[in-house]
Amino acid sequence: MCGIVAYIGQKNCVPLLLEGLRRLEYRGYDSAGIALVQNGSIGVYKKAGKVAELVSAIGASNGELKASLGMGHTRWATHGEPNDTNAHPHWDQKREIAVIHNGIIENYQVIKTKLAQEGHIFETATDTEALAHLIGAMYERTGNLCSAVRMALAEVEGTYGIVVLSKHDPDRLVAARKGSPIILGVGDGENFVASDAAAIVDHTRQVVYLEDGEVAELTREGFRTMTIDDVKTDKVIQEVTFELSQIERGGYDHFMLKEIHEQPETIKNGMRGRLLIEEGNIKLGGLQHVMGRLLSARRIVITACGTSWHAGLVGEYMFEQIAKIPTEVEYASEFRYRSPLVNIDDVVLVISQSGETADSLAAMREAKRKGATVLGIVNVVGSTIARESDGGVYVHAGPEIGVASTKAFTSQLTVLALISLMLARQRGMTKEDGIVLARELATIPDKARQILENTEHIEAIAREFKDVKNFLYLGRGANFPVALEGALKLKEISYIHAEGYPAAEMKHGPIALIDENMPVVFVVPKDAIYEKVLSNLQEVRARRGRIIAVVNEDDHEVEKLAEFVIRVPRTYGFFGPILNIIPLQLLAYHMAVARGTDVDQPRNLAKSVTVE
Ligand code: F6R
Numbered sequence: 001m002c003g004i005v006a007y008i009g010q011k012n013c014v015p016l017l018l019e020g021l022r023r024l025e026y027r028g029y030d031s032a033g034i035a036l037v038q039n040g041s042i043g044v045y046k047k048a049g050k051v052a053e054l055v056s057a058i059g060a061s062n063g064e065l066k067a068s069l070g071m072g073h074t075r076w077a078t079h080g081e082p083n084d085t086n087a088h089p090h091w092d093q094k095r096e097i098a099v100i101h102n103g104i105i106e107n108y109q110v111i112k113t114k115l116a117q118e119g120h121i122f123e124t125a126t127d128t129e130a131l132a133h134l135i136g137a138m139y140e141r142t143g144n145l146c147s148a149v150r151m152a153l154a155e156v157e158g159t160y161g162i163v164v165l166s167k168h169d170p171d172r173l174v175a176a177r178k179g180s181p182i183i184l185g186v187g188d189g190e191n192f193v194a195s196d197a198a199a200i201v202d203h204t205r206q207v208v209y210l211e212d213g214e215v216a217e218l219t220r221e222g223f224r225t226m227t228i229d230d231v232k233t234d235k236v237i238q239e240v241t242f243e244l245s246q247i248e249r250g251g252y253d254h255f256m257l258k259e260i261h262e263q264p265e266t267i268k269n270g271m272r273g274r275l276l277i278e279e280g281n282i283k284l285g286g287l288q289h290v291m292g293r294l295l296s297a298r299r300i301v302i303t304a305c306g307t308s309w310h311a312g313l314v315g316e317y318m319f320e321q322i323a324k325i326p327t328e329v330e331y332a333s334e335f336r337y338r339s340p341l342v343n344i345d346d347v348v349l350v351i352s353q354s355g356e357t358a359d360s361l362a363a364m365r366e367a368k369r370k371g372a373t374v375l376g377i378v379n380v381v382g383s384t385i386a387r388e389s390d391g392g393v394y395v396h397a398g399p400e401i402g403v404a405s406t407k408a409f410t411s412q413l414t415v416l417a418l419i420s421l422m423l424a425r426q427r428g429m430t431k432e433d434g435i436v437l438a439r440e441l442a443t444i445p446d447k448a449r450q451i452l453e454n455t456e457h458i459e460a461i462a463r464e465f466k467d468v469k470n471f472l473y474l475g476r477g478a479n480f481p482v483a484l485e486g487a488l489k490l491k492e493i494s495y496i497h498a499e500g501y502p503a504a505e506m507k508h509g510p511i512a513l514i515d516e517n518m519p520v521v522f523v524v525p526k527d528a529i530y531e532k533v534l535s536n537l538q539e540v541r542a543r544r545g546r547i548i549a550v551v552n553e554d555d556h557e558v559e560k561l562a563e564f565v566i567r568v569p570r571t572y573g574f575f576g577p578i579l580n581i582i583p584l585q586l587l588a589y590h591m592a593v594a595r596g597t598d599v600d601q602p603r604n605l606a607k608s609v610t611v612e
Contacts, residue, residue, distance in 0.1 A: 001606035002088075002102040003027050004182070005199040006071035006163040008173045008218055009190025014065045017072035020199035021051045023247065026255065026401040027196065028606030029074035030082035034058075035089040035098040035165060036067035042098050042167045043067075046087035068220075069170055071163045071193070073100035076606050079108070080125025090129040092136025093120045097145070097166045099132040102195055103159035103180040104611050111155065131156060135164060146217045149174045150228050153215070159358070159611065163193050173218040176228075177210040180610050181356050181384060184208040184216055184223055186237055191218045196608075197240045198247050198399060205240045209382055241381060246398045254599040256402035256493070260585050264449040266407045267578065269396040270414040277442055280434025282422035290347075290391040293373045295426055298345035299326040301372075303335045303363045305609065307405040307488065308351040311377075311412035313481035314577045315351070318416050321574060322437070323423035332363035333612075344371035352376065353400055353408035354608040355383025362612075364389065377415050379408050393419065402600055403607050404493050406585045409485060410448070413578045417441060420574075440572045444579065447569040451582045455590075458583055461548060461564050462590030465519050471496055472510060472545075473584070474503035475523035476533050482523050482577045486584030493592040493602045503536040514545040521587070522549040523580050524558055527573040537561045548587075550580050 003024030007013035017034050032054045033046025043065070045058040051074070058065060073088040080086040089098040093115075105111070108127035111134050116122070120133050131152060138148035145166045153160070159179030166172070175182050175193045185192030185200040185207055192200045193216070197207060208223070210216055214233055216225045225233045252258035274283055287294065294300075300319055302312035312329040319327040330340070332350070336359060342348060348367035352360045355378040364385060368374045376385045376392035379400060386392060395411035421441070425434050465471075471490055475483035484500035491498045501510055503522065514520065520540050524533045534557060540547055547562040552570045559565050566583040592599045 001027055001076045001608050001610050002195070003029065003074040003199065004071070004100055004102055004161060004163055004193065004195040006173055006175070006193040007190065008069045008220055009187065010068055010220065011190065012066045013068060013070045016203065017070050018051065018055055020194065021072045021074055023198045024074050024196060025051060025601060026403060026607050027074065027076070028403055028601065029076050031075045031077070031084070031087035032073065033075075033087045033089055034070055034072040035100070036065060036070040037165055037167060037170050038067045040167060040170070042096070042165065044089050044091065044098055046084060046089065048083045048087060069165060069173065071100055071165060071173070078104055078611060079127045086124050086126050088128060090124060090126060090132040092132045092139070094136060096168065097132065097136050097139060097164060099128060099135060099162055099164050101128040101131060102161040102610060103178070105131050105156055105160065106158035107156065127158075131160070131162070139166070145169050145172055146174050146215065149176060150215055150230060153178075153228050161195055171219055174215065175210065175218065176215040178212045179358065182210040184210065184218065186223070189220055191220065191223055193218065201240055201242070201247070202244050206237050207240055208235045208237055209387070238382060242399050247401055253593075254402065254589070256404050256406060256589055256599050259400060259402050259407045260582065260589065261452055262398070263407050263410050263582060264445040264452065266397040266411050267414050267448055268445040269398070270411045271418065271441065272396070274418055275438055275441060277435065277438045280431045280436070280438050281425050282418045282438070284393050284418060284422060286392050286394070287375070287419070287422070290373055290375065291426070294347055294423065296345075297325065297347040297373070299328060301342065301346055301348045301367070302327060302329045302351060303332045303348060303360065304351040305332050305357050305359055307409050307485060308353060308360070308412060310481045310485040310488070311409055311416065312351050313484070314413055314478050315416035317478040318420040318574050319423070322420040323427060325423060332357070333359040336362040336366050340366070342367050342370045342372045346372040347375060348372045349375045349377065350385055350389065351412055352385050353379045353405055355380045355385040356608050356610050358610050358612050361385055361388070377412055379411065403602055403605050404489055404588070409581060410578050414444070417575055417578070437572065440575060444571065444575060447571060447579055448582060451568055451579060455586050458566060458586045459590045461566070462587055462594050466591055466594040468517065468519055469497060470513070470518060471498040472513065472518060472520045473498060473500040473523075474506060474520060474536060476503045476529050477527065478574050478577050479523040479525065479580055482580050482584065483521070485581055486521060486523070486588070489585055489588035490591060492605060493588055493599050494595050494597055495603070496591065503533050506536060507539060511539065511543070514540055514543040516544040516546065519546045519548060521584065522547060522562070524549050524551055525568070525573070525576045525580060526552045526555060526570065527576065534558070550583050
């Protein structure tokens with residue numbers, strides 16, 4: 001979703017801002033812009049389309065622009081179509097103050113109407129312009145940029161991560177946050193603001209996370225933070241742990257492919273130091289202090305969105321079958337608004353790659369408000385969900401840049417498996433059984449590597465089916481969510497309509513769709529319900545559906561029914577989804593490449609959905 005990068009220092013910030021915007025491209029956006037304070041005035045340059053179009057529009061690549069105070073923004077349209085006018089930064093009435101903004105100002109119409117009565121003229125369809133004008137109006141009263149921002153924000157309803165600069169103040173940047181992440185980057189004689197550490201990590205690793213309701217004033221020498229009511233706040237400088245190489249493509253054509261291939265390593269990272277094989281047990285430091293509450297929980301409610309929700313569905317099978325704990329899974333967007341019956345006996349587990357998804361965060365806060373213990377399974381270290389939860393587990397997948405989530409999903413499943421085994425041991429599973437499961441978990445990274453060693457047959461399948469219009473994905477048990485996730489991957493990057501279903505549900509409706517033009521992807525490992533899924537395969541075959549099946553390497557039955565088989569190593573049933581999804585990620589990727597879509601920046605999608 002929208003991205004922010006800003007700089008105040010000694011250097012020419014133009015290349016730095018444009019590079020920062022490029023690093024934020026993965027979040028999803030449809031226009032980009034920068035504002036620079038130069039010689040007592042502000043220059044705003046903005047353009048619909050990609051950062052490359054902004055660069056060529058302003059000729060910045062030729063080094064024509066120079067400024068040591070500036071800010072840049074990538075916009076993902078909410079209010080008003082993605083065109084040059086609606087792109088950020090936005091001006092105040094006098095064109096003396098510029099604002100970039102992530103989030104949504106809910107009462108922007110009220111603000112606009114009031115200011116219009118005072119003579120303000122608005123040029124864009126955005127909510128942000130209303131905020132910029134409001135800050136301008138407050139500046140008229142106070143003559144102080146930071147106070148003007150605080151006073152304006154006191155009148156605003158909604159969410160924001162903002163940066164503001166003024167032509168009157170060439171030595172100051174003001175930033176603020178409510179519901180949309182803002183990070184300060186601390187340098188030597190220079191300071192930064194970003195919505196995401198990826199934008200600034202090649203300049204500084206020292207960061208400060210703003211909390212909701214905080215405002216920051218940055219100069220070249222330092223920064224100070226306060227609440228909107230001007231109460232000073234104390235901040236701790238933290239260190240960003242990931243490496244620059246982790247947010248670069250490293251020889252792969254796309255981030256998505258790189259991240260698919262990282263999975264043997266990222267799955268292993270999720271287990272490192274946590275899997276105690278000889279004890280048949282698991283150590284998760286972030287859950288030790290809430291273990292009592294976890295063990296006495298009436299139930300676990302897992303809540304999440306999209307791919308993370310699919311991980312939650314697999315988690316439900318793991319928690320109920322391995323740890324024998326009643327578990328429910330809810331879409332965060334539904335959970336937050338349906339007044340859920342949650343109380344202090346419940347544990348609510350939020351799964352989120354970014355740790356910033358607006359619906360997941362709101363669901364977590366709602367559960368917390370009702371007294372539940374809230375835990376997070378999160379990838380991005382220091383993200384809001386990680387900070388606001390009572391405890392949790394980082395998945396340690398490293399930065400995920402590809403908009404279609406891949407490695408975060410398998411890492412989430414890995415952590416869910418670890419939690420299940422840990423709880424199972426606490427609830428009476430024998431050490432011997434624990435050792436068997438722990439040993440099996442330890443084999444998963446190598447088994448993932450085997451899948452990735454030979455992928456040409458998956459490319460061939462993708463070429464064969466690249467022009468079809470619809471796909472059906474079927475699986476049962478813990479592989480039903482794998483079918484859902486496989487279908488989601490296909491539709492989001494190749495724009496082919498795909499649906500996931502529990503295989504046995506097919507005959508209650510979707511079977512009407514099956515004919516010789518309908519490819520059906522089956523996930524059919526040799527598990528307890530293998531024979532049942534074989535019957536579902538027969539039903540599709542009888543109607544001439546074209547079957548692609550993900551099977552175990554020693555399977556010789558499915559090949560008699562399927563047109564194509566993709567083989568994966570065998571594992572314990574509930575760990576199977578960690579492996580079975582990998583060929584489906586590759587299938588979606590190669591279909592998208594064969595169809596020529598922009599895999600890393602699929603249309604309309606945002607990496608981190610920080611608005612409702
Ligand atoms: C799909 C995808 C999304 C996210 C969803 C939740 O590939 O990435 O469906 O899974 O937006 O995001 P997080 O996990 O960051 O809360």
